[in-house]
Amino acid sequence: MTNVQTAGRRGRPQSNREVSYNLAGQRLGxxxxxxxxxxxxxxxxxxxxxxxxxxxxxxxxxxxxxxxxxxxxxxxxxxxxxxxxxxxVMETADEAFVDLLRPRWPDERLRECALAFLRAHYQFWRTHARLLHMRNRLSDDDARILEHRQRTTFPMLDLLIGQMDCPPDPPDARWRLMATVVLTGFERMATVVTTPHFNPLGETRKGAGTDGHIDALIQTEARLMELAIRDARALPGARSAVAAVA
CATH class of the missing domain: 1.10.357.10 (Tetracycline Repressor, domain 2)
Incomplete structure:
Protein backbone atom coordinates (compact mmCIF):
# COMPACT_ATOMS: atom_id res chain seq x y z
CA MET A 1 0.00 0.00 0.00
CA THR A 2 1.09 3.55 -0.62
CA ASN A 3 1.52 6.09 2.15
CA VAL A 4 -1.78 7.76 1.19
CA GLN A 5 -3.63 4.44 1.21
CA THR A 6 -2.38 3.45 4.64
CA ALA A 7 -2.60 6.90 6.22
CA GLY A 8 -5.65 7.63 8.29
CA ARG A 9 -6.24 4.13 9.55
CA ARG A 10 -4.72 5.04 12.91
CA GLY A 11 -7.23 6.13 15.50
CA ARG A 12 -10.27 4.98 13.56
CA PRO A 13 -13.18 4.91 16.04
CA GLN A 14 -14.22 1.48 17.14
CA SER A 15 -17.80 0.28 16.86
CA ASN A 16 -19.72 -0.01 20.09
CA ARG A 17 -22.23 -2.34 18.50
CA GLU A 18 -21.36 -5.07 21.02
CA VAL A 19 -21.79 -4.15 24.69
CA SER A 20 -21.69 -6.98 27.22
CA TYR A 21 -23.05 -5.41 30.43
CA ASN A 22 -25.58 -2.79 31.44
CA LEU A 23 -24.87 -0.19 34.11
CA ALA A 24 -26.25 -2.41 36.85
CA GLY A 25 -23.45 -4.86 36.06
CA GLN A 26 -25.85 -7.37 34.55
CA ARG A 27 -24.62 -9.30 31.56
CA LEU A 28 -26.67 -8.46 28.51
CA GLY A 29 -28.41 -11.44 27.02
CA VAL A 89 -22.97 6.66 11.94
CA MET A 90 -19.20 7.12 11.63
CA GLU A 91 -18.91 3.45 10.67
CA THR A 92 -20.28 4.57 7.30
CA ALA A 93 -17.95 7.57 6.83
CA ASP A 94 -15.14 5.66 5.09
CA GLU A 95 -17.40 4.32 2.37
CA ALA A 96 -19.31 7.61 2.12
CA PHE A 97 -16.36 9.96 1.56
CA VAL A 98 -13.10 9.21 3.44
CA ASP A 99 -12.00 6.40 1.10
CA LEU A 100 -11.93 8.91 -1.75
CA LEU A 101 -8.84 10.42 -0.07
CA ARG A 102 -6.85 7.17 0.07
CA PRO A 103 -5.55 6.78 -3.50
CA ARG A 104 -3.19 9.50 -4.67
CA TRP A 105 -5.05 11.96 -6.88
CA PRO A 106 -3.33 12.36 -10.28
CA ASP A 107 -1.93 15.83 -10.89
CA GLU A 108 -4.01 16.23 -14.05
CA ARG A 109 -7.26 15.35 -12.21
CA LEU A 110 -6.76 17.20 -8.95
CA ARG A 111 -9.79 19.48 -9.20
CA GLU A 112 -12.04 16.65 -10.40
CA CYS A 113 -10.98 14.43 -7.48
CA ALA A 114 -11.28 17.26 -4.95
CA LEU A 115 -14.77 18.07 -6.20
CA ALA A 116 -15.91 14.45 -5.97
CA PHE A 117 -14.57 14.23 -2.42
CA LEU A 118 -16.15 17.50 -1.28
CA ARG A 119 -19.53 16.65 -2.79
CA ALA A 120 -19.49 13.27 -1.03
CA HIS A 121 -18.42 14.93 2.23
CA TYR A 122 -21.28 17.43 1.94
CA GLN A 123 -23.83 14.69 1.26
CA PHE A 124 -22.68 12.85 4.40
CA TRP A 125 -23.09 16.05 6.41
CA ARG A 126 -26.47 16.73 4.85
CA THR A 127 -27.70 13.24 5.73
CA HIS A 128 -26.46 13.40 9.34
CA ALA A 129 -26.62 17.15 9.94
CA ARG A 130 -28.64 17.04 13.14
CA LEU A 131 -26.28 14.55 14.75
CA LEU A 132 -23.10 16.29 13.59
CA HIS A 133 -24.27 19.73 14.66
CA MET A 134 -25.18 18.30 18.05
CA ARG A 135 -21.73 16.70 18.29
CA ASN A 136 -20.00 19.98 17.53
CA ARG A 137 -22.12 21.90 20.00
CA LEU A 138 -21.75 19.45 22.88
CA SER A 139 -18.03 18.84 22.33
CA ASP A 140 -17.41 22.28 23.84
CA ASP A 141 -18.60 20.98 27.22
CA ASP A 142 -18.09 17.20 27.08
CA ALA A 143 -14.51 15.93 26.85
CA ARG A 144 -15.69 12.49 25.70
CA ILE A 145 -17.44 13.95 22.67
CA LEU A 146 -14.49 16.23 21.91
CA GLU A 147 -12.17 13.20 22.00
CA HIS A 148 -14.45 11.31 19.61
CA ARG A 149 -14.55 14.29 17.27
CA GLN A 150 -10.76 14.48 17.24
CA ARG A 151 -10.42 10.72 16.71
CA THR A 152 -12.54 10.94 13.58
CA THR A 153 -10.79 14.07 12.31
CA PHE A 154 -7.11 13.20 12.73
CA PRO A 155 -7.13 10.25 10.30
CA MET A 156 -8.58 12.51 7.60
CA LEU A 157 -5.85 15.05 8.34
CA ASP A 158 -3.25 12.30 7.87
CA LEU A 159 -4.79 11.41 4.51
CA LEU A 160 -4.68 15.03 3.37
CA ILE A 161 -1.03 15.29 4.41
CA GLY A 162 -0.29 12.16 2.40
CA GLN A 163 -2.28 13.52 -0.55
CA MET A 164 0.07 16.52 -0.51
CA ASP A 165 3.09 14.20 -0.99
CA CYS A 166 4.52 15.04 2.40
CA PRO A 167 7.62 12.97 3.15
CA PRO A 168 6.78 10.48 5.92
CA ASP A 169 8.02 10.02 9.48
CA PRO A 170 7.22 12.51 10.85
CA PRO A 171 5.12 14.86 8.71
CA ASP A 172 6.79 18.23 8.14
CA ALA A 173 5.02 21.20 9.73
CA ARG A 174 4.65 22.92 6.36
CA TRP A 175 2.42 20.14 5.01
CA ARG A 176 0.56 19.68 8.30
CA LEU A 177 -0.31 23.38 8.50
CA MET A 178 -1.57 23.41 4.91
CA ALA A 179 -3.66 20.27 5.46
CA THR A 180 -5.08 21.68 8.69
CA VAL A 181 -6.24 24.86 6.96
CA VAL A 182 -7.79 22.88 4.08
CA LEU A 183 -9.62 20.50 6.42
CA THR A 184 -10.85 23.33 8.65
CA GLY A 185 -12.18 25.12 5.58
CA PHE A 186 -14.33 22.35 4.17
CA GLU A 187 -15.51 21.14 7.59
CA ARG A 188 -16.60 24.66 8.50
CA MET A 189 -18.33 25.15 5.18
CA ALA A 190 -20.27 21.89 5.62
CA THR A 191 -21.26 23.05 9.10
CA VAL A 192 -22.60 26.37 7.82
CA VAL A 193 -24.48 25.17 4.72
CA THR A 194 -26.26 22.35 6.60
CA THR A 195 -27.76 24.61 9.26
CA PRO A 196 -31.58 24.44 9.16
CA HIS A 197 -32.06 28.08 8.16
CA PHE A 198 -29.19 28.49 5.68
CA ASN A 199 -30.52 30.85 3.00
CA PRO A 200 -27.62 32.85 1.53
CA LEU A 201 -29.66 34.42 -1.24
CA GLY A 202 -32.30 35.89 1.06
CA GLU A 203 -35.11 34.23 -0.90
CA THR A 204 -38.57 34.41 0.65
CA ARG A 205 -39.31 30.89 -0.57
CA LYS A 206 -37.44 28.49 1.69
CA GLY A 207 -34.66 26.66 -0.14
CA ALA A 208 -35.08 28.64 -3.36
CA GLY A 209 -31.74 28.62 -5.20
CA THR A 210 -29.90 27.25 -2.19
CA ASP A 211 -28.77 23.94 -3.72
CA GLY A 212 -27.16 25.69 -6.67
CA HIS A 213 -25.45 28.17 -4.38
CA ILE A 214 -24.12 25.36 -2.18
CA ASP A 215 -22.69 23.53 -5.19
CA ALA A 216 -21.03 26.74 -6.34
CA LEU A 217 -19.43 27.03 -2.89
CA ILE A 218 -18.27 23.41 -3.10
CA GLN A 219 -16.74 24.00 -6.53
CA THR A 220 -14.91 27.04 -5.18
CA GLU A 221 -13.68 25.01 -2.21
CA ALA A 222 -12.49 22.32 -4.66
CA ARG A 223 -10.48 24.95 -6.52
CA LEU A 224 -8.82 26.08 -3.29
CA MET A 225 -8.16 22.45 -2.32
CA GLU A 226 -6.58 21.79 -5.70
CA LEU A 227 -4.31 24.84 -5.37
CA ALA A 228 -3.27 23.87 -1.84
CA ILE A 229 -2.41 20.30 -2.83
CA ARG A 230 -0.60 21.40 -5.98
CA ASP A 231 1.38 23.96 -4.01
CA ALA A 232 2.28 21.44 -1.30
CA ARG A 233 3.40 18.87 -3.87
CA ALA A 234 5.81 21.43 -5.31
CA LEU A 235 7.51 22.15 -1.97
CA PRO A 236 11.17 21.15 -1.72
CA GLY A 237 11.29 17.74 -0.11
CA ALA A 238 7.86 16.59 -1.33
CA ARG A 239 7.92 13.06 -2.70
CA SER A 240 6.67 14.24 -6.09
CA ALA A 241 9.22 17.09 -6.22
CA VAL A 242 12.07 14.69 -5.32
CA ALA A 243 10.90 12.21 -7.97
CA ALA A 244 10.77 14.96 -10.61
CA VAL A 245 14.37 15.97 -9.86
CA ALA A 246 15.52 12.36 -9.90
Missing part, protein backbone atom coordinates in the same frame (compact mmCIF):
# COMPACT_ATOMS: atom_id res chain seq x y z
CA UNK A 30 -30.33 -11.44 23.77
CA UNK A 31 -33.19 -9.42 25.26
CA UNK A 32 -30.83 -6.86 26.77
CA UNK A 33 -28.96 -6.45 23.49
CA UNK A 34 -32.27 -6.01 21.69
CA UNK A 35 -33.39 -3.36 24.18
CA UNK A 36 -30.15 -1.45 23.83
CA UNK A 37 -30.38 -1.64 20.05
CA UNK A 38 -33.99 -0.45 20.17
CA UNK A 39 -32.95 2.60 22.19
CA UNK A 40 -30.08 3.39 19.83
CA UNK A 41 -32.32 2.95 16.78
CA UNK A 42 -34.87 5.30 18.32
CA UNK A 43 -32.14 7.90 18.85
CA UNK A 44 -31.05 7.59 15.22
CA UNK A 45 -34.62 7.95 13.97
CA UNK A 46 -35.11 11.16 15.93
CA UNK A 47 -31.80 12.52 14.68
CA UNK A 48 -32.73 11.71 11.08
CA UNK A 49 -35.77 14.01 11.21
CA UNK A 50 -34.68 17.68 11.20
CA UNK A 51 -38.27 18.75 11.82
CA UNK A 52 -38.86 16.22 14.58
CA UNK A 53 -39.21 16.70 18.33
CA UNK A 54 -36.27 17.69 20.52
CA UNK A 55 -33.69 14.92 20.81
CA UNK A 56 -33.40 14.16 24.52
CA UNK A 57 -33.52 11.11 26.74
CA UNK A 58 -37.23 11.48 27.47
CA UNK A 59 -38.20 11.54 23.79
CA UNK A 60 -35.79 8.74 22.93
CA UNK A 61 -37.34 6.56 25.67
CA UNK A 62 -40.80 7.36 24.31
CA UNK A 63 -39.74 6.58 20.74
CA UNK A 64 -38.15 3.29 21.86
CA UNK A 65 -41.16 2.36 24.03
CA UNK A 66 -39.04 1.86 27.14
CA UNK A 67 -39.21 3.46 30.55
CA UNK A 68 -36.75 6.24 31.19
CA UNK A 69 -35.41 4.35 34.22
CA UNK A 70 -34.66 1.38 31.96
CA UNK A 71 -32.94 3.58 29.42
CA UNK A 72 -30.55 4.76 32.15
CA UNK A 73 -29.40 1.15 32.59
CA UNK A 74 -27.90 1.28 29.11
CA UNK A 75 -27.02 4.98 28.73
CA UNK A 76 -26.41 6.90 31.98
CA UNK A 77 -26.56 10.31 30.32
CA UNK A 78 -27.24 11.93 26.99
CA UNK A 79 -23.54 12.08 26.13
CA UNK A 80 -23.25 8.30 26.26
CA UNK A 81 -26.22 7.88 23.96
CA UNK A 82 -24.88 10.49 21.55
CA UNK A 83 -21.50 8.73 21.45
CA UNK A 84 -23.22 5.46 20.61
CA UNK A 85 -25.10 7.15 17.77
CA UNK A 86 -21.90 8.78 16.52
CA UNK A 87 -20.05 5.47 16.55
CA UNK A 88 -22.81 3.85 14.50
Missing amino acids: RKGQETRERILSAMLRLLADPQGPPVNLTNVAREASVRLTNLYLYFPDFGDLLLAALAR
Whole structure:
Protein backbone atom coordinates (compact mmCIF):
# COMPACT_ATOMS: atom_id res chain seq x y z
CA MET A 1 0.00 0.00 0.00
CA THR A 2 1.09 3.55 -0.62
CA ASN A 3 1.52 6.09 2.15
CA VAL A 4 -1.78 7.76 1.19
CA GLN A 5 -3.63 4.44 1.21
CA THR A 6 -2.38 3.45 4.64
CA ALA A 7 -2.60 6.90 6.22
CA GLY A 8 -5.65 7.63 8.29
CA ARG A 9 -6.24 4.13 9.55
CA ARG A 10 -4.72 5.04 12.91
CA GLY A 11 -7.23 6.13 15.50
CA ARG A 12 -10.27 4.98 13.56
CA PRO A 13 -13.18 4.91 16.04
CA GLN A 14 -14.22 1.48 17.14
CA SER A 15 -17.80 0.28 16.86
CA ASN A 16 -19.72 -0.01 20.09
CA ARG A 17 -22.23 -2.34 18.50
CA GLU A 18 -21.36 -5.07 21.02
CA VAL A 19 -21.79 -4.15 24.69
CA SER A 20 -21.69 -6.98 27.22
CA TYR A 21 -23.05 -5.41 30.43
CA ASN A 22 -25.58 -2.79 31.44
CA LEU A 23 -24.87 -0.19 34.11
CA ALA A 24 -26.25 -2.41 36.85
CA GLY A 25 -23.45 -4.86 36.06
CA GLN A 26 -25.85 -7.37 34.55
CA ARG A 27 -24.62 -9.30 31.56
CA LEU A 28 -26.67 -8.46 28.51
CA GLY A 29 -28.41 -11.44 27.02
CA ARG A 30 -30.33 -11.44 23.77
CA LYS A 31 -33.19 -9.42 25.26
CA GLY A 32 -30.83 -6.86 26.77
CA GLN A 33 -28.96 -6.45 23.49
CA GLU A 34 -32.27 -6.01 21.69
CA THR A 35 -33.39 -3.36 24.18
CA ARG A 36 -30.15 -1.45 23.83
CA GLU A 37 -30.38 -1.64 20.05
CA ARG A 38 -33.99 -0.45 20.17
CA ILE A 39 -32.95 2.60 22.19
CA LEU A 40 -30.08 3.39 19.83
CA SER A 41 -32.32 2.95 16.78
CA ALA A 42 -34.87 5.30 18.32
CA MET A 43 -32.14 7.90 18.85
CA LEU A 44 -31.05 7.59 15.22
CA ARG A 45 -34.62 7.95 13.97
CA LEU A 46 -35.11 11.16 15.93
CA LEU A 47 -31.80 12.52 14.68
CA ALA A 48 -32.73 11.71 11.08
CA ASP A 49 -35.77 14.01 11.21
CA PRO A 50 -34.68 17.68 11.20
CA GLN A 51 -38.27 18.75 11.82
CA GLY A 52 -38.86 16.22 14.58
CA PRO A 53 -39.21 16.70 18.33
CA PRO A 54 -36.27 17.69 20.52
CA VAL A 55 -33.69 14.92 20.81
CA ASN A 56 -33.40 14.16 24.52
CA LEU A 57 -33.52 11.11 26.74
CA THR A 58 -37.23 11.48 27.47
CA ASN A 59 -38.20 11.54 23.79
CA VAL A 60 -35.79 8.74 22.93
CA ALA A 61 -37.34 6.56 25.67
CA ARG A 62 -40.80 7.36 24.31
CA GLU A 63 -39.74 6.58 20.74
CA ALA A 64 -38.15 3.29 21.86
CA SER A 65 -41.16 2.36 24.03
CA VAL A 66 -39.04 1.86 27.14
CA ARG A 67 -39.21 3.46 30.55
CA LEU A 68 -36.75 6.24 31.19
CA THR A 69 -35.41 4.35 34.22
CA ASN A 70 -34.66 1.38 31.96
CA LEU A 71 -32.94 3.58 29.42
CA TYR A 72 -30.55 4.76 32.15
CA LEU A 73 -29.40 1.15 32.59
CA TYR A 74 -27.90 1.28 29.11
CA PHE A 75 -27.02 4.98 28.73
CA PRO A 76 -26.41 6.90 31.98
CA ASP A 77 -26.56 10.31 30.32
CA PHE A 78 -27.24 11.93 26.99
CA GLY A 79 -23.54 12.08 26.13
CA ASP A 80 -23.25 8.30 26.26
CA LEU A 81 -26.22 7.88 23.96
CA LEU A 82 -24.88 10.49 21.55
CA LEU A 83 -21.50 8.73 21.45
CA ALA A 84 -23.22 5.46 20.61
CA ALA A 85 -25.10 7.15 17.77
CA LEU A 86 -21.90 8.78 16.52
CA ALA A 87 -20.05 5.47 16.55
CA ARG A 88 -22.81 3.85 14.50
CA VAL A 89 -22.97 6.66 11.94
CA MET A 90 -19.20 7.12 11.63
CA GLU A 91 -18.91 3.45 10.67
CA THR A 92 -20.28 4.57 7.30
CA ALA A 93 -17.95 7.57 6.83
CA ASP A 94 -15.14 5.66 5.09
CA GLU A 95 -17.40 4.32 2.37
CA ALA A 96 -19.31 7.61 2.12
CA PHE A 97 -16.36 9.96 1.56
CA VAL A 98 -13.10 9.21 3.44
CA ASP A 99 -12.00 6.40 1.10
CA LEU A 100 -11.93 8.91 -1.75
CA LEU A 101 -8.84 10.42 -0.07
CA ARG A 102 -6.85 7.17 0.07
CA PRO A 103 -5.55 6.78 -3.50
CA ARG A 104 -3.19 9.50 -4.67
CA TRP A 105 -5.05 11.96 -6.88
CA PRO A 106 -3.33 12.36 -10.28
CA ASP A 107 -1.93 15.83 -10.89
CA GLU A 108 -4.01 16.23 -14.05
CA ARG A 109 -7.26 15.35 -12.21
CA LEU A 110 -6.76 17.20 -8.95
CA ARG A 111 -9.79 19.48 -9.20
CA GLU A 112 -12.04 16.65 -10.40
CA CYS A 113 -10.98 14.43 -7.48
CA ALA A 114 -11.28 17.26 -4.95
CA LEU A 115 -14.77 18.07 -6.20
CA ALA A 116 -15.91 14.45 -5.97
CA PHE A 117 -14.57 14.23 -2.42
CA LEU A 118 -16.15 17.50 -1.28
CA ARG A 119 -19.53 16.65 -2.79
CA ALA A 120 -19.49 13.27 -1.03
CA HIS A 121 -18.42 14.93 2.23
CA TYR A 122 -21.28 17.43 1.94
CA GLN A 123 -23.83 14.69 1.26
CA PHE A 124 -22.68 12.85 4.40
CA TRP A 125 -23.09 16.05 6.41
CA ARG A 126 -26.47 16.73 4.85
CA THR A 127 -27.70 13.24 5.73
CA HIS A 128 -26.46 13.40 9.34
CA ALA A 129 -26.62 17.15 9.94
CA ARG A 130 -28.64 17.04 13.14
CA LEU A 131 -26.28 14.55 14.75
CA LEU A 132 -23.10 16.29 13.59
CA HIS A 133 -24.27 19.73 14.66
CA MET A 134 -25.18 18.30 18.05
CA ARG A 135 -21.73 16.70 18.29
CA ASN A 136 -20.00 19.98 17.53
CA ARG A 137 -22.12 21.90 20.00
CA LEU A 138 -21.75 19.45 22.88
CA SER A 139 -18.03 18.84 22.33
CA ASP A 140 -17.41 22.28 23.84
CA ASP A 141 -18.60 20.98 27.22
CA ASP A 142 -18.09 17.20 27.08
CA ALA A 143 -14.51 15.93 26.85
CA ARG A 144 -15.69 12.49 25.70
CA ILE A 145 -17.44 13.95 22.67
CA LEU A 146 -14.49 16.23 21.91
CA GLU A 147 -12.17 13.20 22.00
CA HIS A 148 -14.45 11.31 19.61
CA ARG A 149 -14.55 14.29 17.27
CA GLN A 150 -10.76 14.48 17.24
CA ARG A 151 -10.42 10.72 16.71
CA THR A 152 -12.54 10.94 13.58
CA THR A 153 -10.79 14.07 12.31
CA PHE A 154 -7.11 13.20 12.73
CA PRO A 155 -7.13 10.25 10.30
CA MET A 156 -8.58 12.51 7.60
CA LEU A 157 -5.85 15.05 8.34
CA ASP A 158 -3.25 12.30 7.87
CA LEU A 159 -4.79 11.41 4.51
CA LEU A 160 -4.68 15.03 3.37
CA ILE A 161 -1.03 15.29 4.41
CA GLY A 162 -0.29 12.16 2.40
CA GLN A 163 -2.28 13.52 -0.55
CA MET A 164 0.07 16.52 -0.51
CA ASP A 165 3.09 14.20 -0.99
CA CYS A 166 4.52 15.04 2.40
CA PRO A 167 7.62 12.97 3.15
CA PRO A 168 6.78 10.48 5.92
CA ASP A 169 8.02 10.02 9.48
CA PRO A 170 7.22 12.51 10.85
CA PRO A 171 5.12 14.86 8.71
CA ASP A 172 6.79 18.23 8.14
CA ALA A 173 5.02 21.20 9.73
CA ARG A 174 4.65 22.92 6.36
CA TRP A 175 2.42 20.14 5.01
CA ARG A 176 0.56 19.68 8.30
CA LEU A 177 -0.31 23.38 8.50
CA MET A 178 -1.57 23.41 4.91
CA ALA A 179 -3.66 20.27 5.46
CA THR A 180 -5.08 21.68 8.69
CA VAL A 181 -6.24 24.86 6.96
CA VAL A 182 -7.79 22.88 4.08
CA LEU A 183 -9.62 20.50 6.42
CA THR A 184 -10.85 23.33 8.65
CA GLY A 185 -12.18 25.12 5.58
CA PHE A 186 -14.33 22.35 4.17
CA GLU A 187 -15.51 21.14 7.59
CA ARG A 188 -16.60 24.66 8.50
CA MET A 189 -18.33 25.15 5.18
CA ALA A 190 -20.27 21.89 5.62
CA THR A 191 -21.26 23.05 9.10
CA VAL A 192 -22.60 26.37 7.82
CA VAL A 193 -24.48 25.17 4.72
CA THR A 194 -26.26 22.35 6.60
CA THR A 195 -27.76 24.61 9.26
CA PRO A 196 -31.58 24.44 9.16
CA HIS A 197 -32.06 28.08 8.16
CA PHE A 198 -29.19 28.49 5.68
CA ASN A 199 -30.52 30.85 3.00
CA PRO A 200 -27.62 32.85 1.53
CA LEU A 201 -29.66 34.42 -1.24
CA GLY A 202 -32.30 35.89 1.06
CA GLU A 203 -35.11 34.23 -0.90
CA THR A 204 -38.57 34.41 0.65
CA ARG A 205 -39.31 30.89 -0.57
CA LYS A 206 -37.44 28.49 1.69
CA GLY A 207 -34.66 26.66 -0.14
CA ALA A 208 -35.08 28.64 -3.36
CA GLY A 209 -31.74 28.62 -5.20
CA THR A 210 -29.90 27.25 -2.19
CA ASP A 211 -28.77 23.94 -3.72
CA GLY A 212 -27.16 25.69 -6.67
CA HIS A 213 -25.45 28.17 -4.38
CA ILE A 214 -24.12 25.36 -2.18
CA ASP A 215 -22.69 23.53 -5.19
CA ALA A 216 -21.03 26.74 -6.34
CA LEU A 217 -19.43 27.03 -2.89
CA ILE A 218 -18.27 23.41 -3.10
CA GLN A 219 -16.74 24.00 -6.53
CA THR A 220 -14.91 27.04 -5.18
CA GLU A 221 -13.68 25.01 -2.21
CA ALA A 222 -12.49 22.32 -4.66
CA ARG A 223 -10.48 24.95 -6.52
CA LEU A 224 -8.82 26.08 -3.29
CA MET A 225 -8.16 22.45 -2.32
CA GLU A 226 -6.58 21.79 -5.70
CA LEU A 227 -4.31 24.84 -5.37
CA ALA A 228 -3.27 23.87 -1.84
CA ILE A 229 -2.41 20.30 -2.83
CA ARG A 230 -0.60 21.40 -5.98
CA ASP A 231 1.38 23.96 -4.01
CA ALA A 232 2.28 21.44 -1.30
CA ARG A 233 3.40 18.87 -3.87
CA ALA A 234 5.81 21.43 -5.31
CA LEU A 235 7.51 22.15 -1.97
CA PRO A 236 11.17 21.15 -1.72
CA GLY A 237 11.29 17.74 -0.11
CA ALA A 238 7.86 16.59 -1.33
CA ARG A 239 7.92 13.06 -2.70
CA SER A 240 6.67 14.24 -6.09
CA ALA A 241 9.22 17.09 -6.22
CA VAL A 242 12.07 14.69 -5.32
CA ALA A 243 10.90 12.21 -7.97
CA ALA A 244 10.77 14.96 -10.61
CA VAL A 245 14.37 15.97 -9.86
CA ALA A 246 15.52 12.36 -9.90
